[in-house]
Amino acid sequence: MKPVKTEQQNPRTRGLDTKSSLEIVRILNREDATVAVAVRRELPNIARAVDAIVASLRNGGRLFYVGAGTSGRLAILDASEIPPTYGTAPDTVQAFIAGGDKAVRGAVEGAEDSVKDGARVLIRAGAKKKDVVVGIAASGTTPYVLGAIEWAKKRGCVTVGITSNPSSPLARAAKIAITPETGPEPISGSTRMKAGTSQKMVLNMLSTASMVRLGRVYDNWMMRVSLSNQKLRQRGVRILQEVAQVSASSAEHALRQSGHDMPIAFVMLKTGNSAGAARARLKATQGNVRQAIAVRKTGGGTGSRNRGK
Numbered sequence: 122m123k124p125v126k127t128e129q130q131n132p133r134t135r136g137l138d139t140k141s142s143l144e145i146v147r148i149l150n151r152e153d154a155t156v157a158v159a160v161r162r163e164l165p166n167i168a169r170a171v172d173a174i175v176a177s178l179r180n181g182g183r184l185f186y187v188g189a190g191t192s193g194r195l196a197i198l199d200a201s202e203i204p205p206t207y208g209t210a211p212d213t214v215q216a217f218i219a220g221g222d223k224a225v226r227g228a229v230e231g232a233e234d235s236v237k238d239g240a241r242v243l244i245r246a247g248a249k250k251k252d253v254v255v256g257i258a259a260s261g262t263t264p265y266v267l268g269a270i271e272w273a274k275k276r277g278c279v280t281v282g283i284t285s286n287p288s289s290p291l292a293r294a295a296k297i298a299i300t301p302e303t304g305p306e307p308i309s310g311s312t313r314m315k316a317g318t319s320q321k322m323v324l325n326m327l328s329t330a331s332m333v334r335l336g337r338v339y340d341n342w343m344m345r346v347s348l349s350n351q352k353l354r355q356r357g358v359r360i361l362q363e364v365a366q367v368s369a370s371s372a373e374h375a376l377r378q379s380g381h382d383m384p385i386a387f388v389m390l391k392t393g394n395s396a397g398a399a400r401a402r403l404k405a406t407q408g409n410v411r412q413a414i415a416v417r418k419t420g421g422g423t424g425s426r427n428r429g430k
Contacts, residue, residue, distance in 0.1 A: 125286045127259050127312050131305035149314075152307045156318045159285075159301035160326075166299045167326050173279045173297065174253050174331040178213065179407065182251035184331075185243060186216040187269040189233035191313040192257040192283075192320055193218025194225060199324040207332040208345030208384075214328065217242040219265040232265065239268030243276075250277035255327070257320055258282075259312035261289020270294050283323050285316040299323055336409025339364060339387065344410045348381050357383055365390040388413050 134148055160167075174184055186196035193216070200216035203209050219238065220229025232238070248254065254273035256266040261284035270280050271294060282295030285303045292298040301323065303315040332338060337345050342364050348354045361372035361383070367390055379385035379396045388399035391414045399413070406412035 125260055126304050127285050127316050128310045129305040130309045134307045149307055156303055156315050159303050160319050160322045163299050163301050170281045170297045171330040175334045177253045180251050184214045185254045187266055188257035189219035189263050189265050191317045195320050196257055199328055203328055205347040207337040233263050236264045236268030239265040240272035243269055253279045255281040256291055258291050259285050259316035261286040261291035339410045344384050384410050
């Protein structure tokens with residue numbers, strides 16, 4: 122069988138082992154420069170996936186990533202950074218890797234070959250029709266990922282496939298196929314390189330754009346960053362200072378009054394409301410900070426949305 126493009130030899134990197142260090146990194150950099158172009162071509166499909174994720178999360182659904190090897194590790198990286206960055210519940214975005222937690226730090230041979238295991242992780246997680254399942258596989262042929270996608274389709278979930286091979290089984294199986302064609306790797310078959318970079322870029326876009334659409338960002342500021350250490354607490358004060366245009370002392374006071382809840386503190390500073398009224402505004406808008414500020418004040422600080430703002 123002819124190998125898929127991600128497994129073929131790259132003619133532009135032949136003789137790599139005869140090059141100097143500077144020549145090698147120049148060649149690798151030149152190959153990397155093609156990745157953003159490949160991802161750009163997939164922006165309409167990425168946007169479709171974002172719309173599906175936003176609709177799901179607004180309806181109480183969850184987002185699941187499923188991958189093996191590098192793909193699984195990148196999925197875990199993205200999912201693990203969503204709660205501290207955007208203040209989501211830990212189970213809102215989840216990632217599964219073939220071979221389980223042990224595979225995060227080392228290879229678990231053969232784990233990706235099980236179709237049933239891919240389905241099992243979603244069954245154990247209680248995946249439902251309103252959830253979105255994203256399968257990630259450079260080749261688009263990984264049985265573990267395909268097993269998850271096929272099970273999710275039968276369950277009625279929206280399925281998304283991220284692969285560098287448009288004609289692969291994963292691309293055909295998923296409702297939304299995101300297929301940046303990154304081509305042969307600098308080191309033949311080492312899809313941790315260009316294909317992996319494209320996956321990281323796509324995952325960043327999916328999660329970031331979804332959180333922005335859900336109102337968990339104000340302008341381009343992190344409004345729900347976890348204030349879990351001194352550096353982050355200082356960052357929180359600085360963000361409130363700049364976005365609300367107040368002094369450091371006013372920002373610190375609002376944070377204390379809000380119980381160190383960034384969105385509540387920000388709504389307090391922008392509206393002059395108490396912490397309780399600010400909390401009610403956010404509840405009325407499902408946590409959307411911009412909309413919470415625009416809510417008409419009616420007694421307790423909640424009410425119909427101000428259409429004029």
